[in-house]
Amino acid sequence: MATRASTSSRVSPAFTFLVIFFLLSLTASVEAAGRGVNNDKKGGGLGASFIFGDSLVDAGNNNYLSTLSRANMKPNGIDFKASGGTPTGRFTNGRTIGDIVGEELGSANYAIPFLAPDAKGKALLAGVNYASGGGGIMNATGRIFVNRLGMDVQVDFFNTTRKQFDDLLGKEKAKDYIAKKSIFSITIGANDFLNNYLFPLLSVGTRFTQTPDDFIGDMLEHLRDQLTVSNKILISIHQNKVREFLFSSFVIICMLWLKYRGCINWMRGSL
Template sequence: MGAMKSCSIHHHVATLVIVLLFNLCCFGKAADRQEEGLGASFIFGDSLVDAGNNNFLSTLSKANIPPNGIDFKASKGTPTGRYTNGRTIGDIIGEELGSPNYAVPFLSPNSTGKAILYGVNYASGGGGIMNATGRIFVNRLGMDVQIDYFNITRKQFDKLLGPSKARDYIMKKSIFSVTIGANDFLNNYLLPVLSIGARISQTPDAFIDDMLSHLSTQLTRLYQLDARKFVIGNVGPIGCIPYQKTINQLKEDECVELPNKLALQYNARLKDLLAQLNENLPGALFVHANVYDLVLDLITNYKQHGFITSSKACCGNGGQFAGIIPCGPTSSMCAERSKHVFWDPYHPSEAANLIIAKKLLYGDTKAISPMNLKQLRDH
């Protein structure tokens, strides 16, 4: 009897220790628990999904200042380098697919050891498909560099799990999400000062050609590093962000035509590229996320989604839509953060991110095709 009693006490103590270890994010056996669900979530892209990489760069594009992250529960409202008030779309998707931890920023000192089994985030504010994109910010990680960094992670997986298990984990269980392209227009092609050379010498068609041939090479490189399940976001309606509406002095329900036209032109061609890659890369599955329509729906039908405005930034300064000066300690901030589609002059609020993420997770083929992310995980 005594032995049984001490056994059950040990059991309780053990349970407590496990719970404590889990709460302290010491991952112990968590990796084994993941066998059923999602493996790693690898996130590539720009400030829409940056989770703090730019904190570690000397760059003009940073979000590690308040009130950014004011609603991010994991940091108790301290800024983490996410360009929104709470979670990014990438955070929400990982959570919903069953990952117990957010993908860790590659440049963060704790992106080592078992932490990477849940995934790694390579995204960088200001980053683009083209290497010249975002030069205005001095430093940022473009897509080529992000893939160089994944190559480093890929080798770490071999060390952690052994080559054959690592390959399986990355090919069958992990999802690669890419949210990139907006900066190639906003902070490259459409920038009067820096891209004057490119714009004189390149028509929109030629620039978009360039973008897609670069992206094709980049996605093929990931495939060669064993990526198989991809979700690729198209470019959103960048002519409708508060920044564009403010500098072009538009009315509340107007959007700037040229940026949207360029985005739509790129998006149509992106769809063709993904179909081509699905055909040419055996075993790969490229899922197309229709971010443009999802965001446009939020902007157009904001009232039906429970928002009070889709033109004014919640946190920002300048002009009619608070769209000129990015969000920072001296910015004015709206009272109801969950009622604004846009958190700052460029980025959606957590409330908007949540609606978009849910559509990508569980939506129909209008939102995401040929399957949604829940189906992709189980595929």
Template sequence: MTSFNWVFVLVVMLVMWAPVSRGDGEALGASFIFGDSLVDAGNNNYLSTLSKANIPPNGIDFKASGGNPTGRYTNGRTIGDIVGEELGQPNYAPPFLSPNATGSAILNGVNYGSGGGGIMNQTGRIFVNRIGMDIQIDYFNITRKQLDRLLGPSKAIEYLRKKSIFSVTIGANDFLNNYLLPLLSVGERISESPDAFIDHLITNLRAQLTRLYNLDARKFVIGNVGPIGCIPYQRTINRVNQDECVKLPNQLAVQYNGRLRDLLTELNENLPGATFALANVFDLVMELITNYAKYGFRSSSSACCGNGGQFAGVIPCGPTSSMCDDRSKYVFWDPYHPSEAANLIIAKQLIDGDSKYISPVNLRQLRDL
């Protein structure tokens, strides 16, 4: 072996095993992130799609880019970014489609999230291109083989099973941009009841999570669907009052969330060695919306950045959008997505909170299993 190769192997091993001191013991090795625009860190930048966030003022508070847009659908960090930081990850997981998601960089994990993506392959078709959950797992399979080459098969298995967390934040688009999509999905709602549609979601998600398990994922955190009837977009197009949410989307989310809880209980019982933690995003976000003043927010109904209607909820955030004067005072950054200030509160509860918001373990406990 040449001296160059020896140096490369040494660097890889140091990156893999060197602890990152965060004052609380062990550090997270890798964060593999799957989901939709709530966690997309720039994958959609590399797609010909109508769903993009790589335009200002998105990212205006993202320090790592100097306030330039990265493709994150918020003003700063996503929940996935914050969780990685707090659990001791030295670098953000790079987007799978970015040129730098290669070599030793993947030891920090990889982000497969895609704005518009869903559990069902047809979800988000209105955006033309997006990466659904099935394709995201196909992409992870590519990463999985790269890890074998980088670390050797046995070390790769150990790294994935012991040092990695797999987070899945998906499902909202299956309602917002599929089952509830105005005009385009009317036929689907007539032919398929909510129960039948949610059955399909759960069946697909069960297969997807089992597939990740078969690729050596063991530590999972799965987010449920938030109160999608309360986002500025839904409030605006349905013309509700400031203290009202739209009932049907929230009812569907609650129904799906109950089935998701049952699914994760089933998987915890039937997949040996796996831990599936349920992140109760619905109740977390609803707490912020209902008691926003208690958390220092000025508004939980309007978008900080957007245009159109009472809650600035029709047109996504872009260079011509109006923007609030203090971004830290709004629960919602744009018509769909939380602000970094809201993400910080949500992430803290998922990392160190109790079973009201994450169970059977929180993320710090999941990391240390």
């Protein structure tokens, strides 16, 4: 019994930080959803939803890439009413998390995939989805799929959208639209573990040179750089005083399961 207690209590600081961060993010998401529903009842509703992430929220960007990570085939989409059951590139039978949040906050339309041919003009005003199945925070993440949109690429695409909003509405009106009617959501990080650090063979070198804590620290540093470099997401959020900003990564749930329920020993040991 003493040995079991000792083992289960050996939790790294970085892991603890991520769990706390996830819970805080979940709380913020619930509060944001509540505010959005209230605004919708008052006739305000959600204007634009800007979605960044991986396959959990990809709405079809990978359809336009030469990649092994695709979902434009059944049974994906069979319960998606908006397409009549036709696959759209979403990695789910129905709506993604981003779709559901946007809908609950009062958006009339789903955020359009950035790479879609019709992602232009007024279609952008409901929001833009930059997410990509296989994408991650680190540039090397998801290379087994050949092509994918990592976080670096996604934030660059957002800069393009920001300029398109200025052209559509004018700088001041665009700024006001984003400040009062927009939500930014990021769902990313799972692939950085599952298809990078923990992936057999390809990641052996990384696991020799970086401890799990070091890798998590590197991930957080990369994400901070991606979100704070001039003209990127957090700069825009700060300048526009955006009301809603959601961040989540379901890798934490996976890691909790791996650590305490058991799986591959060296994966569990990494935590």
